[in-house]
Amino acid sequence: MQPDISIQNLSKVYSGGFQALKSINLDIQHGEIFALLGPNGAGKTTLISIICGIVNPTSGRVLASGHDIVTEYRAAREAIGLVPQELNTDAFETVWDTVAFSRGLFGKGPDNAHLEKVLRDLSLWDKRHNRIMALSGGMKRRVMIAKALSHEPRILFLDEPTAGVDVELRRDMWTMVRKLRQSGVTIILTTHYIEEAEEMADRIGVIRHGEIILVEEKHQLMAKLGKKELRLHLQSPLDNIPGALSLEPLALSDDGHELIYTFDSQQEQAGIARLLRQLGDEGIEFRDLQTRESSLEDIFVGLVHETSGASR
């Protein structure tokens, strides 16, 4: 099956000479949730803006739903819904009017039943006659999502959808995104909250300085780059790691009360059993133990630091 979004050698140089994107190649399959992670200024929004038609590409090509975004822009853009990062809304229009406007703008005839469903799903139905300026920030964010969904897009871009929204709304949005995916919508989101990508995404792409430095299935990424940690709280503190254990990837906490064993999460658990046996042989007793898996955040921070070091 052809990908929903296919980006080929896409570059962008702004008129000031700043190169925001460097020959990006990326395919996004139908029905997946793809999270694009990257530090501020990495090029996430530029990439999305080009695909959606707001910024002109310098070179390269993008297909959306199989249509070239430049030569077949109508077909390409009809397939796309965009929720931009900034809260850019009208002020004096009512919620209903602005959502109906969006649907028309994207070439669809009026469909009150669909708009009602969208507004109800986003808990906006009661506010449909309110002017947008009278809504809270979270509600405005919902309005922007409703606008993006008004024309039944096949592909939805969410540029930092949960920046500055409260926990409840964030949970609501996650639920909504999952429902959308079930209904067959492809979702591309950028986020600063790595927790969000970890929670939602099927695949993760990391962008840095305008380059995609990694694209991987979330589970594979976490398995491949994830580390596990076993912490042992000792009965009595140690001054140093006993010689018999010196070959193991062990660290001792500063106060000597904790032994920290780091291992690859893909590695078999045999390492732990061996370690515990050895501790028994050495007569080291422990009160408690805990294991912790590194989060996507740790992986991300590690990745961005590692490559920034490598490129220097």
Next chain:
Amino acid sequence: MNFHGIRAIYKFEMARMWRTLMQSIASPVISTSLYFVVFGSAIGSRMGAIDGISYGAFIIPGLLMLSLLMQSISNASFGIYMPKFSGTIYEVLSAPVSYLEVVIGYVGAAATKSVILGFVILITARLFVPYSVLHPVWMVSFLVLTSITFSLFGFIIGIWADGFEKLQIVPLMIVTPLTFLGGTFYSIDMLPPIWQTITLFNPVVYLISGFRWAFYGISDIHVGISVAMILLFLTGCMAAIWWIFKTGYRLRS
């Protein structure tokens, strides 16, 4: 053609007019009425007729033209500047609409408002001054063509402007003086010969002269030249807009 898209933009813009009725209709009507009261009734009664037309009636085409130019420019420039200012322009840029459809939506709505305003002013003028229209079809054609042309011009200003000040500069600093000096209050014959020549460089002269011909059958310049000038200006504006969208000037980086 994305007709739903055109309709959405047009409806949105017209809704804005009904919301701001005081500003878009009432205020130009009041200011034009003041001209009629002062120049038409009060001073006009002491002035002689020009080319057999009473002074009050003589100034109607020029005053109407002044309102049309100002309101067309201000409606259209505001209509496209506001989404740029508030950031909602992202939606129009990301929508499956061609630039032609965007222009038809925004400029069509602005021109519609101007035409409505033109008729409201004509009716209001009747309350102060008796007049008749000799060539009604030509009068309406001039009204519509001028509204469209200057709405296009306003659209260009709205895209060019990067602050509220710039929105006001062109109407106030250029269009108002050109209209006042373009024969609204006098016939060009009344000027000294040297000024008669200089005034021909003022494009508004052609608009007012042609418009007055449609009302009363008298004109400073042959009506054919007036029509040609409007069409020339219309073409110029369309070319500028074509260039704006082709290059993405101040819209797409």
